[in-house]
Amino acid sequence: MTIIDTAVQSSTYDPHTPIVNDFTIVAATENGSGSQTANNALIRAIFKMGIPVSGKNLFPSNIQGLPTWYAIRVSKHGYTARREHSEILIAFNPRTSDEDLAKLPSGGVCIHPADLKFTTPRSDVVSYAVPVKEFIKELNPPQSLRDYIINMAYVGVLTELLGIDRGQIEDALMHHFNGKRKAVDMNLGMVDLAMNYVRTNLPKQDPFRVAAMNETGGQILIDGNTAAGIGAVVGGVSVVAWYPITPSTSLVDAITDYAPKLRPAEDGKVNYAIIQAEDELAAAGIIVGAGWAGTRAMTATSGPGISLMNEFGGLAYFAEVPIVIWDIMRMGPSTGLPTRVSQGDILSAYYLGHGDSRHVCLLPGSMQECFDFAGVAFDLAEQLQTPVLVLSDLDLGMNNWMTKPFDYPSQPLNRGKVLHTESFETFLAEHNNQWGRYRDVDGDGVPYRTIPGNQHPRAAWLGRGTGHNESALYSERNDDWKRNMDRLSHKHDTARTLVPVPVVDSKPGASVGIIAYGSTHDAVREARDYLRAQGVESSYLRVRALPFNDDISQFVAQHAEVYVVELNQDSQMLQLLCSHVPALAGKLRAVNLCDGLPLTAEFVTNRILEHRGVVRK
Amino acid sequence: MTTVTNRPTNRIGLTSQDYQGGTTTLCAGCGHNSVTSQIIAACYDLSLDPRQVVKMSGIGCSSKTPAYFLGRSFGFNTLHGRMPSVTTGVALANRTLLPIGISGDGDTGSIGFGQFKHMMRRNVSMVYIVENNGVYGLTKGQHSATADVGQNLKYAGINELPPIDICAEALAADCGFVARSFAGDAKQVRELLKAALCYEGTAVIDIISPCVTFNNQDASTKSYTYGKEHEERIQDITFIPSYNEVQVDYEPGTEQMVRLHDGPMIKLRKLAREYDPTDRWQAMKLMEESRIANEFVTGLLYINEARATLPQMMNLSDTPLAYINETDLRPSREAFANVMSEF
Numbered sequence: 001m002t003i004i005d006t007a008v009q010s011s012t013y014d015p016h017t018p019i020v021n022d023f024t025i026v027a028a029t030e031n032g033s034g035s036q037t038a039n040n041a042l043i044r045a046i047f048k049m050g051i052p053v054s055g056k057n058l059f060p061s062n063i064q065g066l067p068t069w070y071a072i073r074v075s076k077h078g079y080t081a082r083r084e085h086s087e088i089l090i091a092f093n094p095r096t097s098d099e100d101l102a103k104l105p106s107g108g109v110c111i112h113p114a115d116l117k118f119t120t121p122r123s124d125v126v127s128y129a130v131p132v133k134e135f136i137k138e139l140n141p142p143q144s145l146r147d148y149i150i151n152m153a154y155v156g157v158l159t160e161l162l163g164i165d166r167g168q169i170e171d172a173l174m175h176h177f178n179g180k181r182k183a184v185d186m187n188l189g190m191v192d193l194a195m196n197y198v199r200t201n202l203p204k205q206d207p208f209r210v211a212a213m214n215e216t217g218g219q220i221l222i223d224g225n226t227a228a229g230i231g232a233v234v235g236g237v238s239v240v241a242w243y244p245i246t247p248s249t250s251l252v253d254a255i256t257d258y259a260p261k262l263r264p265a266e267d268g269k270v271n272y273a274i275i276q277a278e279d280e281l282a283a284a285g286i287i288v289g290a291g292w293a294g295t296r297a298m299t300a301t302s303g304p305g306i307s308l309m310n311e312f313g314g315l316a317y318f319a320e321v322p323i324v325i326w327d328i329m330r331m332g333p334s335t336g337l338p339t340r341v342s343q344g345d346i347l348s349a350y351y352l353g354h355g356d357s358r359h360v361c362l363l364p365g366s367m368q369e370c371f372d373f374a375g376v377a378f379d380l381a382e383q384l385q386t387p388v389l390v391l392s393d394l395d396l397g398m399n400n401w402m403t404k405p406f407d408y409p410s411q412p413l414n415r416g417k418v419l420h421t422e423s424f425e426t427f428l429a430e431h432n433n434q435w436g437r438y439r440d441v442d443g444d445g446v447p448y449r450t451i452p453g454n455q456h457p458r459a460a461w462l463g464r465g466t467g468h469n470e471s472a473l474y475s476e477r478n479d480d481w482k483r484n485m486d487r488l489s490h491k492h493d494t495a496r497t498l499v500p501v502p503v504v505d506s507k508p509g510a511s512v513g514i515i516a517y518g519s520t521h522d523a524v525r526e527a528r529d530y531l532r533a534q535g536v537e538s539s540y541l542r543v544r545a546l547p548f549n550d551d552i553s554q555f556v557a558q559h560a561e562v563y564v565v566e567l568n569q570d571s572q573m574l575q576l577l578c579s580h581v582p583a584l585a586g587k588l589r590a591v592n593l594c595d596g597l598p599l600t601a602e603f604v605t606n607r608i609l610e611h612r613g614v615v616r617k
Numbered sequence: 618m619t620t621v622t623n624r625p626t627n628r629i630g631l632t633s634q635d636y637q638g639g640t641t642t643l644c645a646g647c648g649h650n651s652v653t654s655q656i657i658a659a660c661y662d663l664s665l666d667p668r669q670v671v672k673m674s675g676i677g678c679s680s681k682t683p684a685y686f687l688g689r690s691f692g693f694n695t696l697h698g699r700m701p702s703v704t705t706g707v708a709l710a711n712r713t714l715l716p717i718g719i720s721g722d723g724d725t726g727s728i729g730f731g732q733f734k735h736m737m738r739r740n741v742s743m744v745y746i747v748e749n750n751g752v753y754g755l756t757k758g759q760h761s762a763t764a765d766v767g768q769n770l771k772y773a774g775i776n777e778l779p780p781i782d783i784c785a786e787a788l789a790a791d792c793g794f795v796a797r798s799f800a801g802d803a804k805q806v807r808e809l810l811k812a813a814l815c816y817e818g819t820a821v822i823d824i825i826s827p828c829v830t831f832n833n834q835d836a837s838t839k840s841y842t843y844g845k846e847h848e849e850r851i852q853d854i855t856f857i858p859s860y861n862e863v864q865v866d867y868e869p870g871t872e873q874m875v876r877l878h879d880g881p882m883i884k885l886r887k888l889a890r891e892y893d894p895t896d897r898w899q900a901m902k903l904m905e906e907s908r909i910a911n912e913f914v915t916g917l918l919y920i921n922e923a924r925a926t927l928p929q930m931m932n933l934s935d936t937p938l939a940y941i942n943e944t945d946l947r948p949s950r951e952a953f954a955n956v957m958s959e960f
Contacts, residue, residue, distance in 0.1 A: 220960035230956065236946035238938040239709050241702075261956055262948035269934040271941045273709040278735040282702040285695070285732070289706025292693055293671075293714070294939030296946070297706065311696055319693075405957045408950050413943050451939060452671050452691040452707070452714055462672070462684055463693040473639075474684060 003606050003614060004530050005084075019087075019207045021051050021076035026086035027154065028093045028100045032064030034148030035092070037187070038155045039070040040176055043400060045159075045168035046074055047221055050213040054080035054522075055400045056598055061246070061338040067096045074210060080401065081523035082598040088208060090154045091116060101125070109206045111157050126206040128198070130157055135193045141186055152187045156194025161202075162210045166195065220405050224370040224396035228300075228326060229254025230406070231374025233262045233272075236413050238295035240274040241286035246338050247394040248300040248328040280305035284312035284325075291316070291323040292463055294418070294451035296378045298324035303332040303345050306352065313387055314353030315465040317488070320438070320447070322381035322388075322416070325349075326374075329393040331596045340596030341394040343518055346572035349389045350546050356485065360495050361546040362390045365521040367403035369500075369544070370396060375409060376500065382416035384495055385449055393567070395519040395598045417448045421455040428458070436470035437461040438484060445491030492547055499545035502552060512538040512608070513559030514591075515552075517573060519598065520565050526601035531608060538608075543573065548580045556584045563608050569594040628664035628860070636661045638688040643678055648800030648826030648841075649748045653685050655803055656717065656746075659810035660687060663858065671707055671716045675700040675729055678755055679721035679748035679826070687717075698729025701736035701745075705927070708741045711937035712928040715814065716743035723753050726762035726781045737790035737819050742926045744813045745821045747783050748800075750828035751839040758831040765838045770831065783823040784918055785904040788897060794820035795900065795919040799844045800827065805915060808883075811856035812917065815881045818926050825913070844913065851903070851916040852894070853886040878922055885917065894920050 025042070029035035039055060046053045054073050060066035071086055073079070085105050091097040091112035098119045101110055106124040114129040121127075132153045141149045159169055170188055177183040229251050232240075237259075242252045252274065259272050273290075277283035283299045290297035301309065306327050316323050329345045331337035349361050360380055362373045373390055381388040419427050427448065428435060435458060438447045447470075450459040461472040468484065469475040512531070516524045521542055528538050541555045556562050556577070562584075564574040571590040578585040591607045593599055624632040636657045641650050660670065672683035672692030680700070683692045695703040704716045725733045725747050736745070751764040760768060760776040763783065768776040787795040794816045796809045806824060813820035827833045827841045835842040852873075857865055859880030867874050867884055875883040875895065885894065893899055900919040907914045934941065948956075 220957070222960055234948055234953065236943070238941065238946070239706060241706065258956060262952050263945070264952070265932070266934070269932050271934045271936075271938060271945055273928075273931050273933055273938060275705070275709065275931070277702065278731060281699070282705075282732055282735065285699045285702025286706035286709070288695070289693070289703035289708075290710040290938075291706070292703070293707045293710035295710040297710070312699070315696055405960065408953050409947070413946065450691075453668075453711055453937065453940060454691075455668055457668075457689060460668070460689055460691045462691070463695075465696060466694065 002534070003609060004534070004602060017207055018209045020209045020211050021074050021213065023074055023088060023208050024083050024086040025072045025074070025088040025090065025158065026100070027070045027072070027090040028096050029068055029070070029090070029151060030064070030093050031060050031062050031066045031068040033151060035068065035070060035151045037148065037176055038151040039072065040400070041155055041169055041172040042158060042164070043072055044172035044175060044221060045164050046072070046210060047216050047402065048168045048171065049165055049210060050216050051210055052076065052078040052080065052215050052402065054402070056082045056395070057399055058597065059339050067093050076213065078215060079522065079526045079601070081526050082600050084600050084602045092151065092154060109208065111154055128157060128161070128202050130154070130194060130197065135190060135197070138193060139189050145186065149187060149190050152190035153194045156191035157198055159191060160195040160198040161204060161206070162208060164210055165212070166191070216402060218404065219402045221400045221402060222367050223250070223398055223400055224364065224367055224392055225251035225328065225398060226254040227367045227370035227403070227406070228374045228390070228392065228397070230258050230262070231371040232298060233259045234409060235375030235378045236296045237298055237378070238272050239287060239290035239297040240272070240299065241277050241283040241290070241297070242299050243277050243280045243283050243301065243305060245280070245302045245305050247330055247398050248302050248305070248326060250398060251300040251326055251328060280308040281312070284309040287323045288312050288316050288321050291321045291381070292319070294453070296324070296382070298326065300326040300328065302328050302330045304335065306345055306348055310352055310354065313359065314357050316387045317353055317357040317359065318465055319463045320385040320449070321463070322385050324377040324381050324388050324390065326390045326392060328397040329391060337596045339394070341519065341598055342568060342594065342596070343391070343393055343520070343566050344568040344572070344594070345391060346568065347575065349391055350576065352387070352389065358492050358547065360384060360386060360388045360499060362388065362500065363517040363544050363546070364390065364392055364396065365518050365542055365544065367401045368406065371406045373500070379414040380495070380498060382418070383414055383498060384446055384491060385416060386491070391518065393519050417446060419448050419450050419454070419459070421459070424450060424454060424456045424459050437472040438468065438487070439470045440487050440490070444494045445487050446494060496547045496549045499547070499549070501549060502544055502555075503542040504540070504551060504555060506539045506558070507537045510537040510539045511560040512536055513555055513562040514538050514540045514565060515543060515555070515562060515573070515577070516540070516565035517543040520567060523599040523601045523604050524565055527604035527608070530601060530605040534609065536608070536612070546576070548576070552577070553581050556581050556587060560587065561589060561611070562587045563589050563591045563611065565591040565599070565604055567593055567599060627661055629666060631661070631664070633657060633661045635689065636667065636687055638686040639684045641685045642681065644830050646829040647678070648750060648828070649679050649682050651800040651803060652746065652748055652806060652824055652826055653682050655806040655810055657686050659807050659814060662807070663811055663814055665715070665814065669713070669715050671714045673700050673704045673707065673716050673718040673743070675720050675724035677721040677724045679719050680724060682719050682748070698724050698727070699732060700724070701729060701732035701741070704743055705736060705739060705741050708743065708927060709931070709933070710939045712933055713937050718743050718745045720745065720747050722747060722749040722751060722761040722763040722783070725783060730781070734786065734790050737787060737792040737821065739927045740793070740818045740924050742818055742928075743820070744810070745819060747821070747823045748826040749783065749823055749839070750826050750832055751837070752828050752832040754828050754831055768832070768837055768839070769834070782904060782908065783821065785901070787821040788901050788904065788919055791924065792821050793818045793919070793921045793924050796822045796917045797825070797915045798822060799825045799848050799915055801841055801844050802848060802915065805850065805854060808854045808856045809917060812854070812877070812883045815877045815879060816920075817878050817922055818924055838913065847913040849912055849914050850888055851890060851892045851914050851918070852888055854917055855884040855886075857882040857884055875920055883917065883920070894918060897921065
């Protein structure tokens with residue numbers, strides 16, 4: 001067994017032996033220069049050629065000017081995780097070009113503006129110098145659009161060099177500009193200029209090619225925040241309160257964009273409210289009020305916002321108010337790296353509050369789950385009368401992913417045990433005229449709930465975060481307190497039976513088990529193939545929710561070594577697993593990364609191999 | 618909801634008993650208990666359906682009081698300083714409810730100051746009562762942000778920081794109903810409450826409500842003695858409900874009538890000074906003049922019902938969002954298919 005390196009290794013590879021649909025392009029540009037249009041056009045065009053593709057945007061916390069990198073992975077194997085290396089560099093940012101060039105593997109490709117001079121040029125990479133300034137002179141676009149149009153030059157160069165279908169580039173631009181022909185033509189003008197220039201002046205010297213496949217048919221490209229936003233509207237959201245914070249803002253933007261299309265106004269009036277609060281604290285307060293009053297209410301935030309929602313998390317848990325909090329995790333602690341991915345909020349989300357509260361957390365790992373869990377979260381919140389946190393992350397939320405289109409939900413909304421005026425009357429008749437807001441009638445720890453507007457004279461109750469008895473009356477009695485807390489623990493056990501179960505792929509005889517969650521799924525999927533090639537067969541369990549269920553204990557029991565893969569400093573999921581299966585904790589090993597970048601299969605593979613004693617050469 | 622009793626009933630057949638809540642656990646003589654009594658009286662007088670009211674509060678002595686009135690109403694005793702946001706959520710979820718929010722000077726003037734201002738900025742329809750005693754009671758006697766300069770407390774000593782004036786802050790936030798009263802002035806509190814309960818938008822009433830345990834020494838500007846000796850009503854206020862068909866008499870020149878959106882009227886009889894509470898600039902001027910002169914002015918300081926409320930601004934459906942049925946909460950299959958086809 002050896003430590004793997006998936007980068008192109010040969011410095012002497014033959015340009016006549018093509019490398020087809022298996023490489024990564026990294027576009028190094030300046031933030032705010034409009035490179036997203038260029039990158040999206042490339043991804044969409046390749047995707048529409050039927051070739052599996054993914055994009056990872058590594059961008060700075062800045063509006064304009066700081067360096068940004070966009071990695072486009074083309075993979076005939078269908079791998080979509082980030083890679084440690086990119087074979088093709090678009091060196092369009094003079095401030096990082098030397099460093100970017102140095103990172104290219106031998107045999108790589110560098111596409112750069114003709115006037116860009118490298119401090120240390122490399123003879124072991126193929127360079128294509130492109131006179132973008134001359135292109136701009138020739139095209140003469142409006143001054144304000146110049147910087148944007150320049151980026152279309154590398155789209156043209158790549159289209160010609162790699163053999164991307166120009167028609168698909170045009171279609172992608174039509175999609176991007178919503179069919180606005182003038183904008184499309186201006187951008188396409190640059191693409192064509194660059195293509196012609198390459199054809200005439202830059203003979204192909206590298207082996208990289210794309211070739212149409214049939215692997216993406218029927219799929220769409222979408223980011224997780226958009227999927228979640230649409231899912232929330234489909235899932236019956238009524239009140240959204242939020243405060244702008246990267247990387248969650250685009251989730252609320254998606255709700256704002258799609259709610260009018262999905263649930264159009266009637267007589268100018270809408271059946272949802274989207275309100276920008278003064279801070280995350282108020283956003284949490286608004287949804288607690290709205291959830292208490294009977295609506296499906298949610299917020300979207302990130303780590304620093306979660307901190308501010310801490311006290312409301314405890315209140316909603318204890319007063320038993322259904323709310324949904326989407327946490328699009330980014331790198332902390334503190335302001336941290338606001339535009340970089342992390343899975344660092346697992347513990348703070350699970351224990352949100354100042355102690356003795358545990359929350360249902362959903363962990364989407366795909367676009368499908370970002371969509372599905374938006375509705376599932378509301379169902380669970382109302383079924384269990386408790387906050388539900390959905391822990392997505394920047395990679396899932398803001399990058400484009402391939403997925404099957406979403407289906408219209410097959411199940412009705414589950415509103416839980418809500419008693420309205422008439423059902424309350426029936427409830428009393430069936431329960432010996434006994435009613436208490438916090439009575440455990442069904443033995444599952446979940447009481448019945450009435451909401452304001454109920455006309456029955458006995459339906460009202462006073463919600464509170466202070467000690468209360470089964471009738472919601474203020475109580476400081478120790479027995480009341482203990483009974484209530486025991487019931488809440490019992491309710492948490494009920495939650496174990498209702499949350500999405502883990503996805504398990506068990507390989508008979510495998511001694512290695514891998515546990516992962518969220519956006520690391522694709523890196524793990526790919527890593528398992530590499531491990532298999534090294535003779536290490538592995539089973540895989542993907543956690544999709546907290547609290548854990550028995551599947552997880554069994555999985556740990558069944559494997560001699562269990563690797564817990566996650567993107568945080570303190571191996572937070574591993575900590576939770578240790579307390580879930582204390583007798584088996586010795587089997588658990590951390591495969592954790594905390595550098596702000598999406599996980600790579602190389603990292604997962606090599607860390608597991610190292611754990612198993614394989615030494616890096 | 619009828620009650621068999623010999624007690625008098627209001628227009629919806631309820632007795633004042635039906636507006637009571639649990640027994641107070643506040644100190645005997647606490648100003649907050651007087652305010653509680655006037656809330657009960659005002660709701661009874663207005664024949665408010667308790668099922669329409671939601672009682673909201675934060676944390677503190679004042680915030681405990683929703684347990685002591687309107688036992689048939691839903692309510693939520695929330696977090697310290699966070700009642701405004703929770704009430705905003707309730708107002709969005711169900712625009713037909715009438716929230717009565719009870720707060721204190723710590724809850725509003727310190728920890729909840731930001732939320733207080735933003736709630737008024739949004740014009741959330743509610744009555745927001747500040748039971749203002751200048752002191753933290755539950756934590757045993759610290760100065761609050763509304764304490765006047767020179768307020769002298771047993772343990773905390775002398776306050777040297779300028780007070781936050783709840784009414785001035787409300788005016789600055791363009792709140793359309795701003796009043797100040799004194800817990801010892803039962804009639805004024807009650808009439809202001811009735812007007813506030815009929816007002817559409819945020820109605821703020823800052824009620825000086827003495828803390829008999831920690832801040833009722835005669836020299837304190839938040840004491841009963843000081844209030845009784847120094848209260849200066851800017852007008853004599855009488856609430857006239859709209860169901861009262863009798864001709865309303867008033868004397869132009871000495872009396873001013875303000876009509877609320879649903880028809881009830883507020884009759885304001887002029888007292889010592891010329892004052893028009895529909896003039897925001899005059900109200901701000903009065904706040905500044907009374908601050909400089911150390912005057913304790915009470916009454917309806919400002920009223921203007923012109924601003925749209927939050928649900929109006931947001932074009933929310935007339936059916937409360939909490940009562941939208943599932944068919945409408947889910948998009949149609951066609952709308953969903955159209956959106957998915959965009960990708």
